[in-house]
Amino acid sequence: MASASTKLIPLNKLAISANNVRKAKTSKAEDDELYASLKHHGLKQNLLVHAVGDAFHVHAGGRRLTQLQRLAKDGHIKADAKFPCRVEAASVAQETSLVENSLRSAMSPADQLEAFARLIDGGSTVEEVATRFGVTSGLVERRLKLARVAPEIIEDLRDGTMTLETVMAFTLTNDHARQLEVREAVSHLHAGGVHHTVRRMLTDHAQSGNSRLARYVGVEKYKAAGGPVIEDLFSDEGNVLLEDGAVLEKLAVEKLERAAKKHGKGWKWSEAVLDFDYSAGLRYGHVYPEPRDLDPEVAEERETLRTRLDELDDLDNDEWTEALEQEADRAAERLDEIDNIESDSAVYCDAQRAIAGIIVTLDYQGAVKIEAGLVRPEDIPAAETPAASDGADGDDADDAGSSEKPPAEDTASSVVVAPPRSAKLPPAPVDPVTAARKDKGISQSLADDLRATRHQIVQAHLSADYDTAFDAMLYCLCRQTFANGYEPLPLDVTLKPATVTASKDVLQESIAAAVLSELHGSLRLDWLSKPRPEDFEAMCALDEADKRALFAWCAGYALDQQLSSDGRADPVFELLGRRMAVDFAKFWRPTVETYWGRVKKDHALDVARDLIGDDWVADRSHYKKALLAKSMEAYFADDAGERVGMSPQGAAKTAAWLPDGMSFADGVGADSSTDPNVGTDPNVGAAVDASTIEADADAGAGDDDQDADSEEESPDEGGLPDFLREHVAIVHVDADGETRSLDPADVLSGKHRDAVPRRATRSPMGDAAE
Numbered sequence: 155m156a157s158a159s160t161k162l163i164p165l166n167k168l169a170i171s172a173n174n175v176r177k178a179k180t181s182k183a184e185d186d187e188l189y190a191s192l193k194h195h196g197l198k199q200n201l202l203v204h205a206v207g208d209a210f211h212v213h214a215g216g217r218r219l220t221q222l223q224r225l226a227k228d229g230h231i232k233a234d235a236k237f238p239c240r241v242e243a244a245s246v247a248q249e250t251s252l253v254e255n256s257l258r259s260a261m262s263p264a265d266q267l268e269a270f271a272r273l274i275d276g277g278s279t280v281e282e283v284a285t286r287f288g289v290t291s292g293l294v295e296r297r298l299k300l301a302r303v304a305p306e307i308i309e310d311l312r313d314g315t316m317t318l319e320t321v322m323a324f325t326l327t328n329d330h331a332r333q334l335e336v337r338e339a340v341s342h343l344h345a346g347g348v349h350h351t352v353r354r355m356l357t358d359h360a361q362s363g364n365s366r367l368a369r370y371v372g373v374e375k376y377k378a379a380g381g382p383v384i385e386d387l388f389s390d391e392g393n394v395l396l397e398d399g400a401v402l403e404k405l406a407v408e409k410l411e412r413a414a415k416k417h418g419k420g421w422k423w424s425e426a427v428l429d430f431d432y433s434a435g436l437r438y439g440h441v442y443p444e445p446r447d448l449d450p451e452v453a454e455e456r457e458t459l460r461t462r463l464d465e466l467d468d469l470d471n472d473e474w475t476e477a478l479e480q481e482a483d484r485a486a487e488r489l490d491e492i493d494n495i496e497s498d499s500a501v502y503c504d505a506q507r508a509i510a511g512i513i514v515t516l517d518y519q520g521a522v523k524i525e526a527g528l529v530r531p532e533d534i535p536a537a538e539t540p541a542a543s544d545g546a547d548g549d550d551a552d553d554a555g556s557s558e559k560p561p562a563e564d565t566a567s568s569v570v571v572a573p574p575r576s577a578k579l580p581p582a583p584v585d586p587v588t589a590a591r592k593d594k595g596i597s598q599s600l601a602d603d604l605r606a607t608r609h610q611i612v613q614a615h616l617s618a619d620y621d622t623a624f625d626a627m628l629y630c631l632c633r634q635t636f637a638n639g640y641e642p643l644p645l646d647v648t649l650k651p652a653t654v655t656a657s658k659d660v661l662q663e664s665i666a667a668a669v670l671s672e673l674h675g676s677l678r679l680d681w682l683s684k685p686r687p688e689d690f691e692a693m694c695a696l697d698e699a700d701k702r703a704l705f706a707w708c709a710g711y712a713l714d715q716q717l718s719s720d721g722r723a724d725p726v727f728e729l730l731g732r733r734m735a736v737d738f739a740k741f742w743r744p745t746v747e748t749y750w751g752r753v754k755k756d757h758a759l760d761v762a763r764d765l766i767g768d769d770w771v772a773d774r775s776h777y778k779k780a781l782l783a784k785s786m787e788a789y790f791a792d793d794a795g796e797r798v799g800m801s802p803q804g805a806a807k808t809a810a811w812l813p814d815g816m817s818f819a820d821g822v823g824a825d826s827s828t829d830p831n832v833g834t835d836p837n838v839g840a841a842v843d844a845s846t847i848e849a850d851a852d853a854g855a856g857d858d859d860q861d862a863d864s865e866e867e868s869p870d871e872g873g874l875p876d877f878l879r880e881h882v883a884i885v886h887v888d889a890d891g892e893t894r895s896l897d898p899a900d901v902l903s904g905k906h907r908d909a910v911p912r913r914a915t916r917s918p919m920g921d922a923a924e
Contacts, residue, residue, distance in 0.1 A: 158243075160200060162236035163210055165226055168203065168219055171211035171247060189221045193230055197222070197237050204244040212239075213247035263321075264312035267297045274298065296322075304330040307337055316348075323352040326384045326395070332356070332655050339651045355653075360384055360395035361402060367428075368396055369520030371405045379405055403428065406516070413522055414514040420504075421526075422533065423511035430515040430525060439529035440572040441510050443500035448492070456492045459485045502527060505569045509533045534571050587719050590814065595754025599656065601717065601815075603748070606657035607664075608816050609715035611741045614666040615734045617673050617710025620702035622733055626726075627709045644727040645712045652715045660748060665741050670710075677703055717815030731818035738817055739810045744790050749813065750783035758786050765807050766800075 202214035212219045225231045273283050284294045300308065303324045310316035324333050336355045340348050363373050363383075376396055377383060384395040396402050410426035418424020427434075448456070466482050502510070506527065513525040591601060616623050626645055654661060661667060678700040681692035696704075716723050744750055750758055759782070763771045766789060774782060788798050795805040 158240050160238055160240050163203065163239045164234040164236050165222055165231070166233050167209050168201070168237075168239070169209060169211050170216045170219060171204065171213040185217070185221065188217055189224060192218065192221050193225060201237065201239045202242060202247075203239045204242050204247045206244070210239065210241070211247075213242075263297065263300070263318050264308050267300050267308070270294055270297050271301060299325055302328050304333045304337070307333060310337070320349040320352055323349040323356070326353060326356040327397075329655075331658065335655055335658060355651075357384060357395050360397045361399055363394035363396060365396075366516055366518060366520040367402050367406045370516055370522075371402060371409060376402055376405060381405075410514055410516070410522075414512070417514055417524055418512055421507050421511045422509055423530075425511065425513050427513050427515045430513050430523075435525065435528070436575045437531070439531065439534045439574050441502065441506040441527045441529060441569060442572070443502045443506075443527070445500040448495070452492060452495065456489065459489050459492075463489075503569075509535065509569060509571070529571050531574055534573065535569060585721055587721055587815075590719075593754075594757035594760075595752075596757075596813070597752065600749070600752045603657045603660045604813055604816055605715050605717045605720075606652075606654040607660055607666075607742055607748075608717060608738065609652055609654070609713065610661050610664065610666040610670070611738055612731055612734075612736055613710045613713045614669040614673070614741075615736050616713055616730065617670060617707045618703075619734055620706045622730055623706040623709035624702075626730055627705070627712075644714060644724045644730060645709060651711055652713065654715070673703075673707060677707055718818060719815030723815075728818050736818060738812055739792070742812075742816075743792055743809075744811075744813070745787045746780075746783045750786040750790075751780065755779045755782055758782055761811065762786065762789070765811060766804065 197218065199215070199218070201212050201218060203210040203212050222231070222237065226233045226235070270283055274280065280294050280298070300321060303321055307316065307321055307324055311318060311321045324336070327333060333356075336352055339355065340351050361368055368376065373383070373394055373396070379401055381401040382397040384397050406428060407426060410428065414424040414426040447453075463482060463485050466478060466485075469478070510527050510529045510533070513528060515523050515525065517523045616626070678696055681689050681696070683689075684692050693701075714724070714727065716727055718728055742748070755777075759771050759775060762774075770789075774785060777785065788794065789800065790808045790811055791797055792809045793805075794800045794808055795802060800808070
């Protein structure tokens with residue numbers, strides 16, 4: 155390398171070299187950024203120059219030179235101010251310029267975010283930071299907005315595994331737990347376009363600030379009521395999504411009820427209804443307003459106009475003139491005005507209001523809409539009897555020669571009511587599933603947890619069962635393609651995962667979670683990083699086993715979630731579970747935290763009575779709920795024979811019990827508390843009396859007369875899928891931190907529930923991986 159020296163050279167001695175390889179023009183924003191940096195921080199990097207006569211030409215650092223000259227022109231520095239330059243031979247100028255412009259990397263937005271944040275924390279304002287670095291205040295603010303994203307996502311941005319656009323999509327929520335759940339769900343997707351998926355998943359249940367209810371309530375009123383919002387921090391339009399639909403609906407109903415009270419004065423009843431469509435109106439009778447008599451002068455004007463139009467209509471075509479056409483147009487317009495006056499003057503009489511009411515609702519734009527003159531079926535006056543009608547006819551006949559008619563009575567019986575156009579709708583049926591759950595004290599959150607737990611276990615099976623996954627996916631694809639594309643299906647072919655945020659805690663460190671982790675770790679996903687269409691060619695080159703593993707994982711990823719007892723449970727979903735012989739009892743047992751501590755005491759006692767016996771219930775019916783929950787956990791554990799001395803027959807029953815909806819219909823682990831054919835075992839619970847309350851509540855040892863070890867049955871592997879029985883070897887970390895690989899049969903039988911699943915080291919689709 156040729157020798158070079160560094161010297162201070164006056165600005166007015168410097169010029170751009172023709173050897174500078176950078177020819178592309180930069181944007182004004184980029185130039186302003188460099189200008190501000192040089193103004194506030196000075197020149198931090200030497201210019202590279204070569205001598206041309208008495209002057210020096212800059213072959214690396216041309217942008218810096220241009221902005222220094224601009225600073226001199228603006229009077230911020232002197233024209234002859236000296237700057238450090240590295241003087242090189244002219245022969246290496248072009249090569250040096252190429253090296254400098256090629257071997258450099260732009261600053262990561264993550265690093266820029268942290269740098270800006272430190273300056274702001276140090277007391278600088280957004281405007282000051284923007285001025286010093288020559289960027290807009292908006293850019294500084296956008297970088298700072300990324301601070302609401304979880305640190306793990308910022309690290310993804312820094313190491314290049316996530317794009318800035320995707321990170322910006324995560325700012326739609328401040329909930330780091332939800333952000334990380336979505337991050338995990340999209341981790342298998344290719345980086346390009348993944349921000350659309352993130353945005354959709356974070357806003358699935360939110361309503362737009364321009365929605366019908368939001369317009370009616372008002373976004374500010376919603377916020378004032380504590381409703382959370384999702385603000386698109388990177389949208390120029392300031393889009394807002396209202397996250398809590400329940401709060402928004404409550405506010406809308408309350409406002410509508412006030413409107414119904416206001417507009418309902420004088421009516422028999424008034425009601426506020428958010429949605430009132432055509433079919434809903436068919437159940438009501440209707441009364442219609444009657445127009446008031448027009449002002450006599452207006453009525454006379456209308457008759458004059460009608461007469462004149464009739465005269466004009468009788469004219470022959472050759473008699474029409476332009477003046478007559480204009481006259482006819484004016485007459486027609488005036489008649490329309492009079493008709494509108496008559497229509498607008500129509501009113502409901504007191505007799506109509508006495509039996510009818512109004513419904514105040516919203517139209518599609520969120521404006522108040524009043525449906526008036528509705529008569530409930532029970533309020534429709536009874537029809538007059540034939541005798542009464544005959545008498546009335548006779549009176550009319552006697553008075554036929556009179557010019558005066560008796561005034562009509564202003565009563566409900568004289569009101570003409572158009573009957574309902576549909577039969578009276580029956581009251582909404584009570585959902586038996588919801589009622590049964592309510593009786594047992596099973597809250598919505600507990601049902602959600604059970605549904606999410608069931609989903610995770612079935613997902614672990616389906617994600618490793620190619621045959622079932624293929625048939626399920628093919629079935630859904632065919633139904634979407636050749637049948638009604640809007641019907642519910644067991645798989646969502648748009649391949650978006652089910653939302654389980656609320657139940658996330660109960661899904662961690664479970665056997666199913668470990669199986670899913672192992673499955674994902676074994677997938678061949680390296681082809682996704684290749685450019686298109688090379689990625690497609692690489693995927694096609696995978697062997698059949700790798701393709702099957704990918705297909706099954708995608709099917710499991712798209713699996714919907716349901717309890718079999720849900721009102722609209724998909725029967726095909728249940729068939730899939732029976733086909734895979736999913737035994738939920740080997741993956742999940744009811745504990746204090748997962749079930750018994752969250753249901754009513756009476757429900758727990760009813761289950762115990764059916765499976766353990768009346769004597770056991772009688773001995774423990776006086777327990778407080780917390781103590782009973784501990785006892786139930788011990789007796790319904792998979793090792794109840796060892797823990798509390800139950801007989802093998804009794805322990806087998808309680809170890810297989812599951813709440814309503816967890817097991818697959820006609821499958822293993824049905825809720826025997828609802829099965830009249832399940833009897834009680836006289837030996838169950840007989841060995842444990844009231845003196846063992848503390849022992850069984852704390853899951854201690856049972857009666858000494860029971861030899862649990864000698865009566866313990868070996869785990870039944872007959873109903874397990876091959877991939878669980880033969881391939882899965884899950885690594886666990888025990889309480890002492892020791893890592894060990896467990897036998898699948900032991901894991902599934904529950905022998906190692908004290909160990910915490912951390913990761914898997916063997917592919918369920920093939921050989922062990924280090």
